[in-house]
Amino acid sequence: MKRPSAPRKTSKPAPAKPTSLATLLTEVRHLIQSARRNVSTIIDTFQVMTNFEIGRRIVEHEQKGAKRAAYGAELLNELSARLTEEFGRGFSRSNLEYMRKFFLEWQKHAPISQTASGKLGGQKIIQTTSGQSALIEISQTPSGEFKRPFTLSWSHYVVLMTIKDPDERSFYEIESAQSNWNVRELKRQKASCLYERLALSRDKEGIRRLAREGQVITRPEDLLKEPLVLEFLGLEDKACYSENDLEQAIINRLEHFLLELGKGFLFEARQKRFTFDEDHYFVDLVFYNRLLRCYVIIDLKLDKLTHQDLGQMQMYVNHYDREVKLPDENPTIGLLLCKSAKKTIVELTLPKDANIHAREYNLYLPSKELLKQKLDEWSAAAARLTPPP
Structure with a gap:
């Protein structure tokens, strides 16, 4: 006798995902990633805003108190002792002085201003009835970015206050x-x-x-500094070194050199070779500036600038403009770095519209005075x- 066959199991089709889920997932993912990136930034911002408000309250308390100079010193000493006993480090007298100064210096220029509603720009101060605590809220844009009333850490502002x-x-x-x-x-x-x-x-x-x-x-012209400071290369100003030594030191400290050059620079090549009539020529350093959308070629000179150096740089610039740059890119910039550059030599050698510049460099930090x-x-x-x- 034939056994009846067991009923065949049919798998239920997986529920279709809502068509809007992909968009929702993208938005939520962006919010979470943005929040995680900004955690340390928010902590810094909270510290800076809190210190700004501490400075405000110190100044307001002083204005209500005695006018004697000694009053401020006594106030900060006593406040420092009380806060340190309760909250630990971070409230020394010197730090409280920084907070006071921070409010005084940034109250007119800070990117926040207090209103009657208690809002400070992108933040809101909510104070309890006891007046002992406050909650600072930082608003978040739909894109997930945080509105920051201050953009730097407290350590940055301490340096700026000097x-x-x-x-x-x-x-x-x-x-x-x-x-x-x-x-x-x-x-x-x-x-x-x-x-x-x-x-x-x-x-x-x-x-x-x-x-x-x-x-x-x-x-x-917006890229140019007078002079460039290359103290990070570690070359002694009075030591005997060659152009190759200088070039190699720059390559070894390329990240620092890019920061010294300024914004938007990308490194492309060193000792870039090109040939005219079987003669080989070498450009010391080749960069590209993405803000100006043009090549920036640099030649290094250990001594004072000569008209021969300028003529050679003009040849390099002409080659890049005619043979290398794309039609939609801007003209090439030539930069000669030398120990001594006389503007008269540059003005007499080059036409007024030449895109070539000479700048001195220092191997030590310059005197501010x-x-x-x-x-x-x-x-x-x-x-x-x-x-x-």
Whole structure:
């Protein structure tokens, strides 16, 4: 007798995924990834905003108190002792002085302002009835990015507070945020007098733009510094070294050299060879600047600049413009780095529209006083040449 066959099991079809799930998943994933990237940033922002508010309350308390100079010192000493006992490190008198100074220096220029509703720009202060605690909320945009009332860490602002000139301080704050400098790089750029070196290559309006916007790259002249500082190469200024030694040191410290050159530089080649009539020529260093969309070729010179050096660079630039660059790219920039560059030689040798520049380099950090003196002399000379209105 034939056994009845067991009923065949039929697998249920998998439920169809909603068509909108892919979009939803993408959006949620972006939010989570953005949040994780910003965790450390938010912690820094909370610290900076909290210190700003501590500084505000110290100043407001002082304004209500005695006018004697000793009152402020006694207040900070007592406040430091009480906070350290309750919360531990981070509330020394010197730190409280920084917080006080931070509020005083940034209350007009900080990217936040307090309103009657208790909101501070992209943040909201919610205080309990006891007045002892506050919750700071940071708003998040639909794209998952966080609105940040301050863009740097507290350690950055401590360094910035050592800069007395407000225009110079504003420049370094903007550049630190835009170029993503860590504290060590900020200290290095400050020590190398980047602000003064860029200012020496600009007119008065250009200097004002540095304070308002940082270094904006729209033309070849915006890249130039006077001088370039190459102290990170480790070459002694009085030591005997060759152009090859200098080039090799730059390659060994390429990341630092790119930071010193400025924004948008990409390294392409060293000792780039090309041939004319069976003669070989070599360009020391070839870079590409993605902001200007052009090649930047650099020749290194150990001594003072000569008209032969300028003529050779003109040949290199002509070759790149005619044989290498694409039709939609901008003209090639030639940069001669030398120990001594006389502007008269450059002006007499090259036509006015030549895209070739000579800049001196230093193997040690420059004197801020000397650069300020040069800047004052430049400003005085420019004022004499400017016709009266």
